[in-house]
Amino acid sequence: MSLNTLTIAAARDALKKREVTSVELTEACLTAIDAADALNAFVHKTPEIALERARAADARLQAGEAPAMCGIPVGIKDLFCTEGVPSQAASNILKGFRPEYESTVSAQLRDAGAVMLGKLNMDEFAMGSSNESSCYGNAVNPWRRGNDATPLTPGGSSGGSASAVAADLCLGATGTDTGGSIRQPAAFTGTVGIKPTYGRCSRWGIVAFASSLDQAGPMTKTVRDAAIMLGAMVGHDPKDSTSADIPVPDFEAALTGDIRGKTIGIPREYRMDGMPEEIEKLWSDGTAMLKDAGARITDISLPHTKYALPAYYVIAPAEASSNLARYDGVRYGHRAKLAPGDGITEMYEKTRAEGFGPEVQRRVMVGTYVLSAGFYDAYYNRARRVRALIKRDFDEAFAAGVDAILTPATPSSAFGLGEMADADPVAMYLNDVFTVTVNLAGLPGISVPTGLDSRGLPLGLQLIGKPWGEADLLNTAQVLETAAGFVSKPQKWW
Amino acid sequence: MSTIDIETARRVAKLARIRVPDENLPQLAEQLSGILSFMEQLNEVDVTGIEPMTSVTPMRLKRRPDGVTDGNIQDRILKNAPDAREGFFAVPKVVE
Numbered sequence: 001m002s003l004n005t006l007t008i009a010a011a012r013d014a015l016k017k018r019e020v021t022s023v024e025l026t027e028a029c030l031t032a033i034d035a036a037d038a039l040n041a042f043v044h045k046t047p048e049i050a051l052e053r054a055r056a057a058d059a060r061l062q063a064g065e066a067p068a069m070c071g072i073p074v075g076i077k078d079l080f081c082t083e084g085v086p087s088q089a090a091s092n093i094l095k096g097f098r099p100e101y102e103s104t105v106s107a108q109l110r111d112a113g114a115v116m117l118g119k120l121n122m123d124e125f126a127m128g129s130s131n132e133s134s135c136y137g138n139a140v141n142p143w144r145r146g147n148d149a150t151p152l153t154p155g156g157s158s159g160g161s162a163s164a165v166a167a168d169l170c171l172g173a174t175g176t177d178t179g180g181s182i183r184q185p186a187a188f189t190g191t192v193g194i195k196p197t198y199g200r201c202s203r204w205g206i207v208a209f210a211s212s213l214d215q216a217g218p219m220t221k222t223v224r225d226a227a228i229m230l231g232a233m234v235g236h237d238p239k240d241s242t243s244a245d246i247p248v249p250d251f252e253a254a255l256t257g258d259i260r261g262k263t264i265g266i267p268r269e270y271r272m273d274g275m276p277e278e279i280e281k282l283w284s285d286g287t288a289m290l291k292d293a294g295a296r297i298t299d300i301s302l303p304h305t306k307y308a309l310p311a312y313y314v315i316a317p318a319e320a321s322s323n324l325a326r327y328d329g330v331r332y333g334h335r336a337k338l339a340p341g342d343g344i345t346e347m348y349e350k351t352r353a354e355g356f357g358p359e360v361q362r363r364v365m366v367g368t369y370v371l372s373a374g375f376y377d378a379y380y381n382r383a384r385r386v387r388a389l390i391k392r393d394f395d396e397a398f399a400a401g402v403d404a405i406l407t408p409a410t411p412s413s414a415f416g417l418g419e420m421a422d423a424d425p426v427a428m429y430l431n432d433v434f435t436v437t438v439n440l441a442g443l444p445g446i447s448v449p450t451g452l453d454s455r456g457l458p459l460g461l462q463l464i465g466k467p468w469g470e471a472d473l474l475n476t477a478q479v480l481e482t483a484a485g486f487v488s489k490p491q492k493w494w
Numbered sequence: 495m496s497t498i499d500i501e502t503a504r505r506v507a508k509l510a511r512i513r514v515p516d517e518n519l520p521q522l523a524e525q526l527s528g529i530l531s532f533m534e535q536l537n538e539v540d541v542t543g544i545e546p547m548t549s550v551t552p553m554r555l556k557r558r559p560d561g562v563t564d565g566n567i568q569d570r571i572l573k574n575a576p577d578a579r580e581g582f583f584a585v586p587k588v589v590e
Contacts, residue, residue: 100570199551212550241555310535321510328511330583335576344586349513361512365522366529368510369498382536384546389539391550425525426532442550467551 003028005168008072008225015061015071022061022071025171026054026115029073033117033169038494041154041164043078043136044086044119057113068252069232070113075164075173078119079126080106080216081205085116089207090134091124093355094333103205104237105174105216112232117170121160124357125324126181126209129431130420131159133359141189141414142167142490145455149493152414152457155185155431161219162189166490172220172229176206178213179312180410180435183447186219187409187460190449190488192226192481193219194474197467198442199244202237210319211242213312213439223448223478227251230470246468254471259479260294262472265402269305270434272411278453279408286406286450286461289483290476300402302393307386308437313429314370314383315440320360321367327355362425391441398466404476407434409447409460434462444470446477450484458488498526 003025006014014020030047050073057071081087081099088094102110110116121139123131130153131138141154142163154163158175162185165173175182177195186193194217201216208214218229231252236245266287271280291297329335329351336350356364370379397405411433420428438445444467447460461480465473498506503523507514514522572578577585 097574100567100573197551199553238556238558242549242551244551244553245556304539307536307539310533313529314533314536325511329576330585331571332574333576338586342586344588345511346513347586348511352511353513356512361510361514362522362525362529364512365503365506365510366526369502369506369526369530370533372506372509379533379536381546382539382541383533384548385541385544386536386539387550388544388547389541391547424528426528429532440550 002032004032006171007221008171008228009222011072011171012068012228022054022057022115023051025071026050026073026117029117029170036167036169036494038140039142039163039167040137040139041121041160041167041169042075042118043121043160046085046116046118049085050115050117053110053115057115060113067112067232068228069109071115072171073115073117074109075117075120075161075170076106077158077161077174077176078122079176079207080174081207082106082116082119085119087119088135089125090122090136091355091357091360092135092334093327093352097332101205104202104239105206105233108235109232114232120164120173123157123159124360125207125320126157126176126178127320127359127363128156129180129184129428130417131156132417133357135357138417139163140417142494143189143414143457144490144493145457151417153188153417155188155414157181158185158219162186162191162193165189165191165219165221167494172218172225174216174233175219176214176216177439178209178316179439180432182217182219183435183445183462184410184431186447187449188414188458190458190486191219191221192223192446192448193217194226194230194446194470195438195444196230196234196470197444199242200234200470202240202243204237204239208323210316211323212319213316223474223481224252224255226446227255227474249471251471251474254475255478256475257479257482259290259476262295262403262476263401264290264295264297265300265397265405266297267300267302267305267405267407269302270407272433276412279411279459282451282459282461283406283408286480286484289480290406293479293483298402300397300405302397302437304386304389304393305437308390308440309429309433311383311386311390312432312436312440314379315387317363317367318371318380319367321364321371324360324364327352359425387440390437394441394443403466404473405464407462407464409434409462413453413455413457413459438464443467444473446473448477448481448484449486450480451486452488498523498530
């Protein structure tokens with residue numbers, strides 16, 4: 001067995017016992033990465049940094065007392081600023097940008113001894129569900145429809161992270177999730193992805209998309225790995241005033257496998273018209289698994305679910321239009337070549353037209369429109385009111401005794417790259433239909449692979465937890481993972 | 495249902511400081527109209543008496559003393575600038 005196929009938990013245990021070194025693990029991953037250019041998952045490779053950190057981790061492990069992530073090779077989404085290493089949010093507007101600082105989350109991983117292998121592909125500014133808006137070209141899903149060689153999307157926006165973890169190029173990866181960008185790609189690649197409660201991870205140093213919705217989280221091969229890696233990413237940060245100053249539980253210790261007496265809610269509004277039968281069956285099978293494990297199953301209603309997507313597509317672009325105003329060609333990144341006589345307005349307009357891709361331009365303009373005088377109340381304030389109602393739906397379900405909510409993660413399995421190219425932008429937005437409510441309500445949500453569709457592609461279920469209830473949520477997710485017994489891996493073709 | 499006409503699309507692009515060539519304005523107007531009509535589902539919701547959400551997690555933001563915590567890093571601030579001269583960000587002439 002190659003070392004790059006290990007889970008974080010197995011690698012950690014082997015490192016502790018000195019059966020393997022971090023340098024060996026890291027070299028195995030670097031070899032796998034170099035052989036996987038066809039996946040286009042790693043877009044900036046950092047082998048020198050990786051080996052230097054691996055050697056330092058080995059020294060720390062030798063000395064004893066090393067934290068759980070010490071010596072574990074991971075990939076970092078391109079949205080995280082990493083000191084001295086290109087960090088461009090998959091956008092041409094940040095071409096050449098090398099931050100002078102490190103994001104809090106990646107700094108915490110680094111300080112815990114984790115080994116950065118490189119930066120991972122994504123949708124431009126995390127805006128997309130297929131990785132096709134990346135300035136690097138799309139990442140590719142290691143999974144295929146049986147013997148059909150049609151290239152499939154790994155999902156988005158954290159598509160490079162999902163592809164890399166599924167293909168064993170790294171043991172875990174960071175992702176970020178604004179409307180489903182961790183959970184949808186995890187579901188499309190047979191991996192685990194958790195978006196923690198809003199405020200659990202610091203957003204400092206992560207390129208901002210929609211600040212009231214963005215959260216970082218781990219993408220891993222197992223629920224246990226998600227618990228281990230999440231533990232190293234979370235915590236209060238004075239540099240992000242929205243990061244919560246509350247105790248961080250031991251997530252791994254919460255994995256008891258016992259969910260007897262827990263109440264699982266099944267929201268009827270998530271049963272969409274035209275939902276594929278396979279997804280329907282996946283969901284009812286998952287429900288039965290939790291019931292068999294001793295949970296109580298109850299039907300619940302989240303009446304405003306239908307309005308989550310339209311509310312999201314007002315709020316997220318509004319915040320994006322404001323956040324992305326900083327890309328003006330003055331302080332960092334791309335500046336357009338100017339014609340004689342061009343002034344500062346021409347510089348802004350040309351720079352942003354050249355630097356932003358079509359989807360980012362569209363969202364910035366939608367955001368500009370809904371925030372403009374005369375429309376602010378009709379669109380933006382109304383969407384924020386609907387958001388309050390969506391959160392209230394969840395609050396009421398939890399107050400009635402529900403511990404977690406089970407839903408499908410996505411409305412379909414991975415689709416073909418290019419298949420949505422001619423579709424209306426709104427059709428692509430429907431990918432987020434089951435995940436976006438969780439961001440609007442600030443809740444933790446996890447996607448767990450639980451089955452394959454008729455073409456052999458992975459499908460995932462989503463569990464939604466109470467605010468700050470990641471420990472409990474991970475425990476329930478692990479029970480589901482164990483019962484589903486999902487062990488399939490993509491056939492290597494790359 | 496509101497639709498975005500070509501003039502409105504031009505105005506939005508201007509406000510967003512993104513240059514959109516004239517020939518692309520009709521398609522932009524059509525796409526923005528599609529997105530806006532999708533948003534108009536929100537008009538079905540009764541929001542009487544509901545305050546717009548300002549913070550998803552009820553918490554008081556942390557306070558800190560208003561003090562200088564770093565500085566003297568001019569070279570690092572300017573390092574990624576497309577055009578930096580004599581310790582400043584350089585831009586085209588703004589005032590005559």
